[in-house]
Amino acid sequence: MFDENKVETRIPIESSEDIYQHADHLRTTVRRYLGRPVAVVEPDAGASPVPLQA
Numbered sequence: 001m002f003d004e005n006k007v008e009t010r011i012p013i014e015s016s017e018d019i020y021q022h023a024d025h026l027r028t029t030v031r032r033y034l035g036r037p038v039a040v041v042e043p044d045a046g047a048s049p050v051p052l053q054a
Contacts, residue, residue: 002029 001009001022013019019026031037 001025004032 001011003009011022
């Protein structure tokens with residue numbers, strides 16, 4: 001996942017269906033790249049993001 005500053009956060013998924021839990025965030029990211037208006041989306045409380053290792 002990327003935030004508005006293009007900072008990446010990796011979120012592990014167990015199956016391809018897990019991606020639906022992050023659909024809103026993915027849509028927001030795509031809208032940013034397309035230059036369309038973006039509504040503020042709160043992160044999913046059930047997600048446990050894994051920060052990138054340097």
